[in-house]
Structures are given as structure tokens and as C-alpha cells.
Amino acid sequence: MEHYDFKNIESKWQKIWEVQKSFEVEPSSTKPKCYVLEMFPYPSGYLHMGHLKNYTLGDVVARYKRMQGYNVLHPMGFDSFGLPAENAAIKNKIHPKKWTYDSIAHIKKQMKAVGLSYDFRREFATSDPEYYKWTQWLFLFLYKQGLAYQKEALVNFCPQCQTVLANEQVIAGSCWRCDSKVVKNSLKQWFLKITSYTEELLSDLEILNEWPEHVKTMQKNWIGKSYGAQVSFPIVGGGEIEVFTTRLDTIYGATFLVLAPEHPLALELPQDPEIKEAIKTLINKSLLTPEIERSAEEIPKEGIFLRRYAFNPFTEEKIPILVANYVLYEYGTGAIMAVPAHDTRDYEFALKYNLPIREVVVPQLGTRCEELPDDGYGYLINSGPYDGLSSEEATLKMAEFLQEKLLGKLTARYKLRDWLLSRQRYWGVPIPMVYCQKCGLVPVKEEDLPVLLPEEIDFTPRGMVSPLATSDEFLHTSCPQCGGSAHRETDTMDTFMCSSWYYLRFGSPFTNREPFIKKDIDYFLPVDYYIGGVEHAILHLLYSRFITKALGDGGYLNFQEPFSRLFTQGMVLHTAFWCPTHYWIAPKDVKEEKYCPHCGMELTTSLEAMSKSKGNVVLPETISHKYGTDTGRMYVLFAAPAEREFEWKEEGVSGIFRFLNRVWKLVTSYQDIALKEMNSHPQNKEDESVKFITHKTIKKVTQDIENNFRFNTAIAALMEMVNDLKAIIESNNSLSEGVLKEAVESLVLLISPFAPHLAEELWEKLGHQNSLTFQKWPIYEENWVKEEVVEMPVQIDGKVRSKLIVVRKDRTLLWDVKEEEKLKELVLQDEKVLKFLKGKKVKGIIVVPEKIISIHTER
RNA sequence: GCGAAGGUGGCGGAACUGGCAGACGCGCUGGACUUAGGAUCCAGUGGGGGAAACCCCUUGGGGGUUCAACUCCCCCCCUUCGCACCA
Numbered sequence: 001m002e003h004y005d006f007k008n009i010e011s012k013w014q015k016i017w018e019v020q021k022s023f024e025v026e027p028s029s030t031k032p033k034c035y036v037l038e039m040f041p042y043p044s045g046y047l048h049m050g051h052l053k054n055y056t057l058g059d060v061v062a063r064y065k066r067m068q069g070y071n072v073l074h075p076m077g078f079d080s081f082g083l084p085a086e087n088a089a090i091k092n093k094i095h096p097k098k099w100t101y102d103s104i105a106h107i108k109k110q111m112k113a114v115g116l117s118y119d120f121r122r123e124f125a126t127s128d129p130e131y132y133k134w135t136q137w138l139f140l141f142l143y144k145q146g147l148a149y150q151k152e153a154l155v156n157f158c159p160q161c162q163t164v165l166a167n168e169q170v171i172a173g174s175c176w177r178c179d180s181k182v183v184k185n186s187l188k189q190w191f192l193k194i195t196s197y198t199e200e201l202l203s204d205l206e207i208l209n210e211w212p213e214h215v216k217t218m219q220k221n222w223i224g225k226s227y228g229a230q231v232s233f234p235i236v237g238g239g240e241i242e243v244f245t246t247r248l249d250t251i252y253g254a255t256f257l258v259l260a261p262e263h264p265l266a267l268e269l270p271q272d273p274e275i276k277e278a279i280k281t282l283i284n285k286s287l288l289t290p291e292i293e294r295s296a297e298e299i300p301k302e303g304i305f306l307r308r309y310a311f312n313p314f315t316e317e318k319i320p321i322l323v324a325n326y327v328l329y330e331y332g333t334g335a336i337m338a339v340p341a342h343d344t345r346d347y348e349f350a351l352k353y354n355l356p357i358r359e360v361v362v363p364q365l366g367t368r369c370e371e372l373p374d375d376g377y378g379y380l381i382n383s384g385p386y387d388g389l390s391s392e393e394a395t396l397k398m399a400e401f402l403q404e405k406l407l408g409k410l411t412a413r414y415k416l417r418d419w420l421l422s423r424q425r426y427w428g429v430p431i432p433m434v435y436c437q438k439c440g441l442v443p444v445k446e447e448d449l450p451v452l453l454p455e456e457i458d459f460t461p462r463g464m465v466s467p468l469a470t471s472d473e474f475l476h477t478s479c480p481q482c483g484g485s486a487h488r489e490t491d492t493m494d495t496f497m498c499s500s501w502y503y504l505r506f507g508s509p510f511t512n513r514e515p516f517i518k519k520d521i522d523y524f525l526p527v528d529y530y531i532g533g534v535e536h537a538i539l540h541l542l543y544s545r546f547i548t549k550a551l552g553d554g555g556y557l558n559f560q561e562p563f564s565r566l567f568t569q570g571m572v573l574h575t576a577f578w579c580p581t582h583y584w585i586a587p588k589d590v591k592e593e594k595y596c597p598h599c600g601m602e603l604t605t606s607l608e609a610m611s612k613s614k615g616n617v618v619l620p621e622t623i624s625h626k627y628g629t630d631t632g633r634m635y636v637l638f639a640a641p642a643e644r645e646f647e648w649k650e651e652g653v654s655g656i657f658r659f660l661n662r663v664w665k666l667v668t669s670y671q672d673i674a675l676k677e678m679n680s681h682p683q684n685k686e687d688e689s690v691k692f693i694t695h696k697t698i699k700k701v702t703q704d705i706e707n708n709f710r711f712n713t714a715i716a717a718l719m720e721m722v723n724d725l726k727a728i729i730e731s732n733n734s735l736s737e738g739v740l741k742e743a744v745e746s747l748v749l750l751i752s753p754f755a756p757h758l759a760e761e762l763w764e765k766l767g768h769q770n771s772l773t774f775q776k777w778p779i780y781e782e783n784w785v786k787e788e789v790v791e792m793p794v795q796i797d798g799k800v801r802s803k804l805i806v807v808r809k810d811r812t813l814l815w816d817v818k819e820e821e822k823l824k825e826l827v828l829q830d831e832k833v834l835k836f837l838k839g840k841k842v843k844g845i846i847v848v849p850e851k852i853i854s855i856h857t858e859r
Numbered sequence: 860g861c862g863a864a865g866g867u868g869g870c871g872g873a874a875c876u877g878g879c880a881g882a883c884g885c886g887c888u889g890g891a892c893u894u895a896g897g898a899u900c901c902a903g904u905g906g907g908g909g910a911a912a913c914c915c916c917u918u919g920g921g922g923g924u925u926c927a928a929c930u931c932c933c934c935c936c937c938u939u940c941g942c943a944c945c946a
Contacts, residue, residue: 218941653885854926
């Protein structure tokens, strides 16, 4: 018998799919669409097991949906602008462009070798001028909508990467890429006004029913809405300080005010030059220290009294004004009312500087707080006319008072801030703006796009200035408005801009006259299944949602949300080694157990997500060369539930390979069975068993695919099917061919999304002419998913003591109530049951149809 | 500190709205076929007791509800991941 020759089979079918253009798709007026998208990769050399898992998840859905009759859009491309290309280029002295496109070529080859069913005609890289032309167009669109603006701002700067970072890219005060501490610098920067959409971004989370809850929570936290009040405190001697508080009810306990060091009033208010100096020192200090050290719990609170006072509008007392490092300028108004009795931070600060503490909210009237600070809600004391009110009532009453006196009102604040777009780096999309001496800031004309990234350039990072500024050819241009001499904006865009709209372009990549043809987008979008890692839960997804909404308001789109269904897959982990001085050490370089090859330091071993930078990648080829890519695909799906991370281990792979071989042997023993016309109606008991196995499996696999990517159990069900079929076939020769044909064909169809090459070959061997890409997915008959004979366990006092064999009526209904009574009689005649009931008194019998019979006795 | 997810054999993991815990796979043990097998096939495999029939125990720990609990309730422990001076 022919053996399972995966090498030839795989290349054969990959060629056929290519020649037959199996996966190319166009909008159709008759077929319903399904848009399956995996997050496209950053092309950093090659694909590893983590990518394989991600793309296979999508591929299974895509292939399944095709068989269900959907017109499936399944595209792929490359997120190819960004830092690593530059870093690699500097390190290896290759141009980022060459490095990037070499990478892309290699990765594409790998993708094809895996048999991913992409429409490669739609492929693009975000660094293609044909694509970034439209990214620039998008920027101009936002600019015209008033959603892009420039601002001198304190920005997060990473000294290691030599670039400005968005707030989202600062993780606990460190750079998201290299972990260096981030410092603050002042620079004129481009921002996108994502805050115009804060409320929509928040409230539309409600309609994303098919998104994982935790991702929505993360976005909610990031947007960070909090309800409170803004209150003006009049300054003694004129002026006022506005604060934001979520605890208006505690305002009688506000015994001092605190300004952030950067607050403009911090330098204006004090009259004493000594204090001014001290404040300047404090400002510098808080700018230079990273926002928060990764593991350090807290920066010690430091403050300076300005020797100025404000009136508490409620108590009308004079309270001191201070400046302190624990108040953030970016949040709220940059100033707070301090209520030490009911806020831990204020309490700590008050103790240190000996400021008054006044308890104003108690848990129950007539009691006192057990311990201060106490940030719980309760009832007011020491609060004048508000005494005795609950926190809630008091807040409303106090707000009325504020409104009357025009001193404030209830309001909400958000943590979300505008998206800092500018990057002082080379390998990115040039921002299409021009500075004219006469006209000022002028957008590049649409017909002059793209503003090409110059290739001959020294792209080493130089800190606060983009490398583009060193290219005279790029820099000097004429003004689009007056034609006079002008120079270009030299900053490039954050690469999240590139990935914030790529899913739209996939729906319509063939036009070079507009970013996309609306009619095509109307058909294919939104994305039905979006699959990728949780690491993009905030940044990429929030930006994409924002861009979708902005384009929608501009009339370009007619849907609210770009991704209807989101699936976050668990990462593939592998052992990695870490040296405190030499960072990640590739496992292949670790010879002496756990010692750094460079310095001999002891290495830290940990499980990490596979990534090139950690050196712990395993390539798909290590499996496909030995077992074939179908085995590799199936293994990453079988090893663990799709949403869970798992540690890569090669040991388990052979199990899948053995299984595919069993499938091969089983199916090839029925060559050309498809050519015969046969009735699949069962003729005998064995036929019925086979029929039952078949339909039970169809049901299970279908539901597992539909129900949240439960591919691991779907594959287990297929294994069970094969095991059971083999057992029956080997012990019987009375099986009807029609029933067998149905079983074997179903098996091949069911396995095809997972192991498409094998399935195609077997389908052909069975005698079919056409590729099974568009074969109909099998449908189970409800009649045949339940076995006729049911074995019911009998429990006595909670322990299984016997089993009762019951025959189902008409395959559907098990029994009616009368028969339930009969079963009770029956079970009391059972020998084993009688044995265990000896000397006991039966208190009750419970019959759960299809499940169990439970007897309990008096105890 | 706050929030979320999770803890089941030697390992990865199954178990639908409470109904036979350990599906499926790896590994391991024994056997068959073999010059050989790291190929294939068959059998066994949670722990303990017993010659056996069988019996007892077992889903992080402790309590509870129920005829019946991995599943529900209360308390505690541990792990992972988010957020973290956000007023």
C-alpha cells in the first residue's frame, strides 16, 4: 500500500490551489461574505510556531466557512515599518528597505509552505509607497477634520531607541520595546485627537458582544472614565485654583490644596524667590526621574508650601497651597484638594508635613472611622449643613451649591489622552505637511502623494531630530499653496497609524485612485473574525476603532466597529535564558548549564513567548520536514485550547503524525468508493453504530469550530471517530458500503480545515474530481446523534453500584413518565442493586432521563 | 493595593445549563511482528488495599447546600495576566 507521502502531497496541492486560484475572492452579489483576518506580522526575519498557531487558527475558520458556502475574504500582508528594521540595519549595515523586503520574501515562502489559504493578490506591506500613499491620505483626512494637530508638549522619550513614545508605549515608566527608563522632553509634536471619540469608544464597547470580556475591560480601564466634580478654590489675594475630585462629599475635610510641579500657578503664586528656586528644583527632579520605576512601589512624596492660601468654598477657611510631586499634571486639572482623612496619599503627605486632618465621612452615623485614612462612603459629619447626609445625597446637594455660586459642577474625566503620532525616526511614513515661510503650515496636495521616503540617507538616530532632516533633497520643497520655498515636515508616523486601517485596504487593494472603493468595503467589512495576540488589546485595537469612527463620520464607512468578533489566542512559549548584562541568550549558545557564554554569569531560565529577540524560537520547518506541515498545523491546535498559552514541546507531535497516518490507511482502503452510487441507510446493528459515530462526530466538530475555536476538542473527536471506526471495521465484515462511504467521506471533509493537504489527496483517492475547498460541509442528522442503546449508571447513596441497559424509543424520545416509573421498578430488580440495598430502606429514587438513576436510602 | 483568569494523573488537557471525573494525545509498562527498532499493531496505565471478586480514597485546602458537586455558596492558600500616586 502507498504510504502517506506528505512531501509530495503538500507541494502538489499547494500548486493546484495556486493554479486554480482557489482562494482568490471578489465581492459577490449572491454569496454571503465572511472576512477572516489574522493580525499581520512585523516581518522580522521568519515565522515561528507562535505565528503558525495564529495563522492556522484563522485558516481553519476560513476553510470551514468556505465549505459552508461563504464568500471568504482571507488576506495577509506585512506591518513593515518600524524600529527593528532600522536597528537591524544599523547593526548589520543593510538598508532597512532591503532587510524588510528580504524578510517579507522569506516569510511569504513560509506561509505558502504551510498551506494557508490566503488571497495573495491582496497582499501588501505598509512600507509600499502604494500603501503609505493612502496612510498619508488618511493623515490629511484627519487634519482636515480637525483631528490632527500640533502641540508643543512634554513627551516621553526613550534614550535607548532615541525616539518619542506614545503614552501607551510607556509601560510602568519604561520603554515597551527595550525596557529603558523613559524621560520627558519638550518638543513640537503631531497629535491625533482620539479624545474626540472617547465617549463613543467607551460606549460602543457595549455592542462588541463577541469580544473577550477582558479585552473590553482593559480598554475601559485605559479610557479610564471617572465621575466627579470640578471645583474652584478662590486664592487669597485673587485668582482661583480649579481641582477635580471624585469625592465632593469629603470637601469639608479638604484642609489644603496641592498643585502638580508643572502647574503654571506653581511658579506664579509664590512671592518668595527661595520658594521659586525650590520649586524649579522639584520640577526638574520630577521630569528627570522616570514616571515610575518598574518594581519600586512609590516615589517618596515631596512638597513645598507656597506660603499662599485659598478659601475652601464650603468651610470658608483659609487653607494652604502646596506643590508636590505626587500630583500628576496630565490628569484632571493638575491640582487637587487634599482630604487627608479619606485619601491614603493625602494622609501620608499630611503626616509628613504636619498638615491638619479632619474626619468628615463615617461608615455609620454615631460611629467614627475605625482607622484613618478611610476612603469608604458613608455619612457626613463635621460638614455644616450637610451633616447626617449620605455620601450620595451630599454630593448632589453640594453640586447644587457649587452651581449656584458658579464655583463648579459635576463632570467626568478620562485618562485617555490624544495619540502622539510623531516619531523622529527614519523607517516610517513621512507626515505629508510642509512649512512655508509665507503661508505657514500647509498640507501636501492629495495629487502629490505619496511623499516618498528618501532612500539614500544616513538614518542613524539623532535624538530629537528626525534623520529625514539631514536630506536636503527631501527637506526642501515648494509650498503647495504659494509655490514659494518651503521645507517638509521631517517626522514620520507612529507605525500604529499604518496598522490602524490596513484591514480596510484588504477589502479593496487594487485601486490606486482612492484608499479603497467604498462599494467593496461595504460588502466585505467589518471583519467577522479577527485573530491575534492580547498584546494588542489596547493600542492597535483602540486606534483602529478610532480611525474607523473618524472615517465613518467623514462618510467613508457605514459601520461603527471594524472587528465584529475578536479572538485572542494564547502565545506559544519556550525556554529562554536571561543574563543581567547580555540580556537574552539564544538557547543554542547556552552550553555550560545556565551560564552566560559571554561573561559566565548565572542565567535566569524562564518560559517566554517565542520571539526573535529572545532567541527562543522554533521554526515550523523543524516539524514540517519531518512530519509534514499538516502535522504541524494540527499539533499547535491540539496541544492546548486556542486561547491558552502553551509551552512548545516536540514530544507530542508524533501523536498527530501517527493519527494522520491512521487516517491515511483507513481512507485509502476505500479507493474510488465515491464513484459508486450507494444508499447510506443502515442495514444492521453495525451499520447503525457507524452511522451514529459519523453523525455524532459531525455534530461535535461543527459545534467546536463554531463555539469559540475549540479546535483541540474537535481534533480529539476526530481521533475518537477513527479509533471507533477502526474497531468496528476490524471486527465486522457485514458493514454496508453505503454507510462506510458516508463515514469515510465525512471524516475527510471534517479533517480538511485542519489538515487540508492530506484531505485533498484522500478526497481525490476516494474518486472525486474536484478540490474539496468548496465541497459542502457535512450536516448531521439529529436522528443519528443519539445511540439507541443507553447505559444508565445507577447510584446508591452517591456511589455508582450498577448499570442499567435501556433501549431508546424511536432514537429520539427516551421514555415518557410512565416508563420512568417502570425504570424504577426495573432498577429494584437488578441483582447488584439488591445486594447493596440489603438491610437498607429506600427513601427515594430519582431518574434523570438520559443521565442517571439515583437511589438514596435512610441514613 | 485594585481588577480579571486559573489551580484536575508523570505531562498537555477533557467533562453540555450539577448527573459514571480523567475523553483525546504524550510518556510509561507488558506483549506481537521483527536481524533490529526510535516503524507498526495489541493490551494495560489516577492513588491505595486485595490472589481475586471487589473495596476505599481522589479535581489547591477547609466548611456548606444537594439524592448527586471539578461544576453552586462561604472562608483560606497558590499561580498567571492586566492596572497601579488617575485625586
